Amino acid sequence: xxxxxTPRRKAVNTALAWAVGLILFFPILWTILTSFxxxxxxxxxxxxxxxxxxxxxNYAIVQERSDYMRFLWNSIIIAGCSTLLGVxxxxxxxxxxxxxxxxxxxxxLLWMLSTKMLxxxxxxxxxxxxxxxxxxxxxxxxxxxxxxxxxxxIIIWMLYTxxxxxxxxxxxxxxxxxxxxxxxxxxxxTPMAIPGIASTVLLNVILAWNEAFWTLNLTAVDAxxxxxxxxxxxxxxxxxxxxxxxxxTMAIAPILILGWFSQKQLVRGLTFGAVK
Amino acid sequence: MATRxxxxxxxxxxxxxxxxxxxxxxxxxxxxxxxxxxxxLPLRGGDLGFVGFENYxxxxxxxxxxxxxxxxxxxxxxxxxxxxxxxILLALLxxxxxxxxxxxxxxxxAPFFVMPTVSALVWKNMFMDPVNGILAHLWRxxxxxxxxxxxxxxxxxxxxxxxxxxxxxxxxILLTAIQSLDSEQLEAAEMDGAxxxxxxxxxxxxxxxxxxxxxxxxxxxxxxxxxxEIFVTTxxxxxxxxxxxxxxxxxxxxxxxxxxxxxxxxxIILANIxxxxxxxxxxxxxxx
Numbered sequence: 375x376x377x378x379x380t381p382r383r384k385a386v387n388t389a390l391a392w393a394v395g396l397i398l399f400f401p402i403l404w405t406i407l408t409s410f411x412x413x414x415x416x417x418x419x420x421x422x423x424x425x426x427x428x429x430x431x432n433y434a435i436v437q438e439r440s441d442y443m444r445f446l447w448n449s450i451i452i453a454g455c456s457t458l459l460g461v462x463x464x465x466x467x468x469x470x471x472x473x474x475x476x477x478x479x480x481x482x483l484l485w486m487l488s489t490k491m492l493x494x495x496x497x498x499x500x501x502x503x504x505x506x507x508x509x510x511x512x513x514x515x516x517x518x519x520x521x522x523x524x525x526x527x528i529i530i531w532m533l534y535t536x537x538x539x540x541x542x543x544x545x546x547x548x549x550x551x552x553x554x555x556x557x558x559x560x561x562x563x564t565p566m567a568i569p570g571i572a573s574t575v576l577l578n579v580i581l582a583w584n585e586a587f588w589t590l591n592l593t594a595v596d597a598x599x600x601x602x603x604x605x606x607x608x609x610x611x612x613x614x615x616x617x618x619x620x621x622x623t624m625a626i627a628p629i630l631i632l633g634w635f636s637q638k639q640l641v642r643g644l645t646f647g648a649v650k
Numbered sequence: 651m652a653t654r655x656x657x658x659x660x661x662x663x664x665x666x667x668x669x670x671x672x673x674x675x676x677x678x679x680x681x682x683x684x685x686x687x688x689x690x691l692p693l694r695g696g697d698l699g700f701v702g703f704e705n706y707x708x709x710x711x712x713x714x715x716x717x718x719x720x721x722x723x724x725x726x727x728x729x730x731x732x733x734x735x736x737x738i739l740l741a742l743l744x745x746x747x748x749x750x751x752x753x754x755x756x757x758x759x760a761p762f763f764v765m766p767t768v769s770a771l772v773w774k775n776m777f778m779d780p781v782n783g784i785l786a787h788l789w790r791x792x793x794x795x796x797x798x799x800x801x802x803x804x805x806x807x808x809x810x811x812x813x814x815x816x817x818x819x820x821x822x823i824l825l826t827a828i829q830s831l832d833s834e835q836l837e838a839a840e841m842d843g844a845x846x847x848x849x850x851x852x853x854x855x856x857x858x859x860x861x862x863x864x865x866x867x868x869x870x871x872x873x874x875x876x877x878x879e880i881f882v883t884t885x886x887x888x889x890x891x892x893x894x895x896x897x898x899x900x901x902x903x904x905x906x907x908x909x910x911x912x913x914x915x916x917x918i919i920l921a922n923i924x925x926x927x928x929x930x931x932x933x934x935x936x937x938x
Contacts, residue, residue, distance in 0.1 A: 379747055388748040395757035402760055405772050417782040467667035470660035480936050484929050489675045491925035493875045495894045496914035497678035499901045523674045584765040586878035604767040608882045615776055622768045633763035634756055641826045646932050649823050649861050
């Protein structure tokens with residue numbers, strides 16, 4: 375509902391919006407800046423904003439001291455594999471519900487959503503004990519499966535809302551032209567479905583990367599991803615602001631970049647298609 | 651266009667997802683229910699047999715239960731109020747024509763992408779530290795005594811951290827909803843001389859009602875189970891023990907699985923009450 379406004383109004387609104395935006399972004403900006411300071415400069419009073427001696431030593435120390443790369447690798451593996459696995463299971467399910475709906479489709483969709491509402495802490499012990507018995511505690515495989523399962527309802531819902539928008543007439547037209555099921559899938563549907571699948575992948579990588587209940591409770595050393603890595607800075611290393619900042623920046627940078635691409639999908643994915 | 655052949659193919663395509671989610675739901679849920687009726691102390695004797703509803707009674711009558719409920723309600727309610735009220739204002743502002751709208755949007759949304767452990771630790775140490783934190787510097791600059799945020803004002807501090815994480819979500823959804831508003835209606839009201847406040851109350855707010863409801867319901871479900879923010883800041887001390895955190899402590903820290911499982915069942919019931927309302931709205935949307 376963009377309407378014409380006076381230049382003065384626009385200037386005032388712009389100033390206000392930028393001020394609010396910068397305040398909200400400030401903790402992130404401050405973390406990134408602090409990561410390039412020395413420890414002494416990081417706690418200087420008054421705080422130094424830009425004019426300090428930029429250094430990369432914190433990044434080197436964090437990597438050296440705690441093997442950042444291993445945590446990063448775990449995060450990549452867990453977020454990546456759980457998303458791919460979820461999409462591989464979700465695409466056929468969403469596909470069939472969107473294109474071959476039955477009387478029960480709606481109930482199944484809502485039921486799937488309801489599994490997402492199950493509070494994790496309510497099933498913490500059963501999962502914990504199952505993991506111990508299956509030898510999955512602190513393993514990437516176990517965590518990948520759990521995170522895939524908690525995000526599967528969102529994956530299916532997102533894909534469903536995207537597939538629903540592919541007009542059925544196109545399928546019929548292709549069939550009239552003599553396309554078999556295979557041609558239909560490869561040449562007609564897949565190209566139309568790819569943007570939706572890509573958005574779903576994007577949002578789910580973000581959700582999996584930031585998941586911080588199961589990753590904290592089911593890992594110790596071997597499979598710990600970045601969420602757990604940062605939690606280990608809780609004390610006393612957390613008091614070394616520059617190192618904490620370097621570790622934090624490395625943990626959030628990849629997802630901040632991905633996140634900027636996924637603003638629109640975020641709304642659709644997290645409201646289950648209820649707001650578009 | 652659905653033939654019998656395609657129906658059975660559809661069922662086959664759905665099967666893996668349905669089976670997995672069914673297993674994911676039923677197996678742990680059954681186990682939690684089973685444990686909740688037993689005296690089960692893995693480190694102090696193991697499974698000591700069936701105790702009926704004793705765990706349920708003890709969980710409710712324990713001295714930490716009501717404070718935990720109160721903490722949960724205050725934190726969830728506080729975050730909801732902050733994020734929805736500020737979210738509406740921010741969405742209205744971002745909907746106006748401004749220079750650099752895309753960049754401002756990104757700045758506002760960014761906190762949502764920060765992982766919970768990072769935002770909790772950055773706030774705890776770099777902002778709320780009573781000696782070296784930014785807020786302490788700010789307070790001293792104005793000649794005030796710095797606040798011991800996470801010990802003296804623990805609950806407002808947690809609300810602040812969590813609101814910072816969830817405000818972008820509320821803003822983004824409300825902004826999407828505002829943008830779908832028919833601008834002609836607003837222009838007509840403007841020409842008829844309706845002042846901005848009236849236009850907001852009678853046109854914009856009713857239009858946003860559904861989006862606000864959805865924001866509240868979805869956030870409630872996520873906020874009821876916030877964990878990492880408390881885990882790395884106070885560890886449940888200073889009156890910040892929520893229901894989720896209390897159950898976590900019973901189950902994993904005290905290893906009193908029976909008691910914790912009974913608490914888990916309460917948490918599941920509570921979440922389901924909220925979920926019921928959300929599902930009704932989402933379900934209605936499916937029919938449309």
